[in-house]
Amino acid sequence: MSEVATLTGIGVCAGVTGGPLLRIAAAPALPAPVPVDDVEAEVQRAVAALAEVVADLSRRADRAADETVAEVLRAEALMADDEELRDAVREHVEGGADAPHAVDAAFGAFREMFAEAGGYLAERVADLDDLRDRAVAVLLGLPMPGVPQPGFPYVLAARDLAPADTADLDPEQVLALVTEIGGPTSHTAILARALGLPAVVACPGVLGVTEHTLVLVDGSTGRVEVGVSAASVAAAGALAEAAIDDNAEPGRTADGHAVKLLANVGSVKNVPAADQAHAEGIGLFRTELLFLDRTSEPTRDEQIGAYRDVFRAMAGRRVVIRTLDAGADKPLPFLKQEGEPNPALGIRGLRVARQRPDVLTTQLAAIAAAADDCGADVWVMAPMVSTLTEATAFAAAVHEAGLPKAGVMIEVPAAALRAADLLRAVDFLSIGTNDLSQYTFAADRMCGDLAELLDPWQPALLQLIAICGAAGRDTGKPVGVCGEAAADPLLAPVLAGLGVSSLSMSPRALPGVRAALGRYSYAECRRLADLAVAAPDAAAARKLMG
Numbered sequence: 001m002s003e004v005a006t007l008t009g010i011g012v013c014a015g016v017t018g019g020p021l022l023r024i025a026a027a028p029a030l031p032a033p034v035p036v037d038d039v040e041a042e043v044q045r046a047v048a049a050l051a052e053v054v055a056d057l058s059r060r061a062d063r064a065a066d067e068t069v070a071e072v073l074r075a076e077a078l079m080a081d082d083e084e085l086r087d088a089v090r091e092h093v094e095g096g097a098d099a100p101h102a103v104d105a106a107f108g109a110f111r112e113m114f115a116e117a118g119g120y121l122a123e124r125v126a127d128l129d130d131l132r133d134r135a136v137a138v139l140l141g142l143p144m145p146g147v148p149q150p151g152f153p154y155v156l157a158a159r160d161l162a163p164a165d166t167a168d169l170d171p172e173q174v175l176a177l178v179t180e181i182g183g184p185t186s187h188t189a190i191l192a193r194a195l196g197l198p199a200v201v202a203c204p205g206v207l208g209v210t211e212h213t214l215v216l217v218d219g220s221t222g223r224v225e226v227g228v229s230a231a232s233v234a235a236a237g238a239l240a241e242a243a244i245d246d247n248a249e250p251g252r253t254a255d256g257h258a259v260k261l262l263a264n265v266g267s268v269k270n271v272p273a274a275d276q277a278h279a280e281g282i283g284l285f286r287t288e289l290l291f292l293d294r295t296s297e298p299t300r301d302e303q304i305g306a307y308r309d310v311f312r313a314m315a316g317r318r319v320v321i322r323t324l325d326a327g328a329d330k331p332l333p334f335l336k337q338e339g340e341p342n343p344a345l346g347i348r349g350l351r352v353a354r355q356r357p358d359v360l361t362t363q364l365a366a367i368a369a370a371a372d373d374c375g376a377d378v379w380v381m382a383p384m385v386s387t388l389t390e391a392t393a394f395a396a397a398v399h400e401a402g403l404p405k406a407g408v409m410i411e412v413p414a415a416a417l418r419a420a421d422l423l424r425a426v427d428f429l430s431i432g433t434n435d436l437s438q439y440t441f442a443a444d445r446m447c448g449d450l451a452e453l454l455d456p457w458q459p460a461l462l463q464l465i466a467i468c469g470a471a472g473r474d475t476g477k478p479v480g481v482c483g484e485a486a487a488d489p490l491l492a493p494v495l496a497g498l499g500v501s502s503l504s505m506s507p508r509a510l511p512g513v514r515a516a517l518g519r520y521s522y523a524e525c526r527r528l529a530d531l532a533v534a535a536p537d538a539a540a541a542r543k544l545m546g
Helices: 039-063 067-080 083-094 099-117 119-123 125-140 163-167 187-195 230-243 268-276 300-313 349-355 357-371 388-400 413-417 419-425 433-441 448-454 459-475 492-497 507-517 522-534 538-543
Strands: 005-008 010-013 016-023 154-158 174-179 199-201 214-218 223-226 260-265 281-286 318-322 377-382 405-410 428-431 479-481 502-505
Touching: 010 187, 016 174, 016 230, 039 067, 039 083, 039 099, 039 125, 067 125, 083 099, 099 119, 099 125, 174 187, 174 214, 187 199, 199 214, 214 230, 260 268, 260 318, 260 507, 268 300, 268 507, 281 300, 281 502, 300 318, 300 357, 349 357, 357 377, 357 388, 377 388, 377 428, 388 405, 388 419, 405 413, 413 419, 413 433, 413 459, 419 428, 419 459, 428 459, 433 448, 433 459, 459 479, 459 522, 459 538, 492 507, 492 522, 502 507
Parallel strands: 016 154, 154 174, 174 199, 260 281, 260 502, 281 318, 318 377, 377 405, 405 428, 428 479, 479 502
Antiparallel strands: 005 223, 010 199, 016 214, 214 223
16 A cells, blocks of 8 residues: 555554554465265364364463463363364264364354354354364364564454464564454453553454555554554654653652552463553452353362462552453353343343352452452452442442452443442442443444444543542542553543543553653643543544644
């Protein structure tokens, strides 16, 4: 492309960077079918290929430096090791298909079922495609598909990325991720956040970009500029380097107004990155990673061990731990939840306790035991709280477990509108801007065509945040943001002006946000916040920052 063109998707991990675009290697093509003389031998050949894929994924999981990556790889290995899948392969071989075609057909049937199910299962379709490609490659004697290794930094583009694609990904070489499909809960998004790489998903047209074309990727806005100059790429790189410094000062405005800068983590393996970025604590400890893809609930002792590791590593600092956020796009097999007409509006988050109160009771007991003598300042919050009744009951359960600080997440407009009431029952609020955007604008987070409605600069969203911030100022209680909006350096001063007292994000985003806050006085932040809320649309609000 000779002129700069702009592609738009959903930004799922903040940051701006640029470089030449390369695509992931193509999937192996199926050869023409061949007759099968020995059915049992052909079945065993196919099963052995699946076993090799499982073994390879397990080895990658063991090598993975990040526990989030390791967990996702193990989950994919379980999919390839499924007995129903092997039975399906056998049926196709007995029906006359050779091993590669039998594997392809078996995965195709599962793919169709997952796609029709929608939600979380639909996002696992990319994993099935990857497993199919790997098994076929083994059968054909070809190298397994993988990430390019050109020897220079680049932006990686793909239709979607499977966990195995990113297991050995080198963040020093891969500058950013852009995929044509996917959503905020896809593995691409999860792994990008774990690795701290700027990422855009659901970006139509990215696969049409000629390889080695220079692109700029903005993981906050979801914009991908194609055909930019080398000078633009260099300027983006210089800004990114400037943001990565050794500034260990607490987050604050130019005149000293404090805004705590915290990190989002999923396990103790994420803590070193938070320390390196000088996080003042943890604003979101996601506990669901311990529960994902399990057929049985983690035991109380398992939970105590996982929580205690993080608490001890953060001794002397705040750790805000979120109770199980299951349901909707994160179904858990052990909960045995029945199908729902609209899972996003059904039994998810704290609502799971309506059906399984024991899960919440066990988790709170484990958190309390882990917090004992750990040295960290442990706060506990619940996801998907909508009413004062729910908030009051949750706070009572937290205090009954012996934990001093109870809070709730603001993810639905009803909770934001009644923030002042909620703060009479709990000690703090934490705003999840991803879900709050989805429910405010009736725009599914999985729908790339509605990406502009999920823009955190939308004035209606900022107005809801302002209501929460005002309630926090009036009561003297903390109000934080732990959604993707917290990682946007341009938005940070506006959020501070809205009354937000802490921002929690991927560790890699911390230096840029810290620097951005330091450029404005608190009075300037308040003025910018008022203007952003009054703006006619997200684009006009963003332009206020120049």
